[in-house]
């Protein structure tokens with residue numbers, strides 16, 4: 027009777043550990059399945075969007091980061107996306123689900139422009 031209990035306890039422990047390993051392992055697998063090249067970053071530095079034109083696949087998320095001490099925005103010319111005013115080191119992200127060419131500008135400094143090409 028006692029021996030049986032020990033066996034059940036150790037069996038239960040291995041099942042729990044096995045499930046824990048599976049659960050712990052799966053996010054890593056999922057992360058590897060996500061092509062990191064799908065996501066892109068644009069830095070706003072010295073009143074310039076860099077790179078000024080980026081090309082990304084459909085489904086990519088583009089993240090803009092303001093590296094200036096001056097507030098900037100990222101606003102789509104066609105109204106597809108619009109950020110809040112970004113302070114220093116603040117970011118704005120948008121996921122592009124349709125192919126196309128998306129022009130944008132900074133509404134605070136409209137001469138700052140950039141383009142995202144989604145293909």
Ligand SMILES: [Cu+2]
Nearest residue numbers: 098132134135
């Ligand atoms: Cu600006």
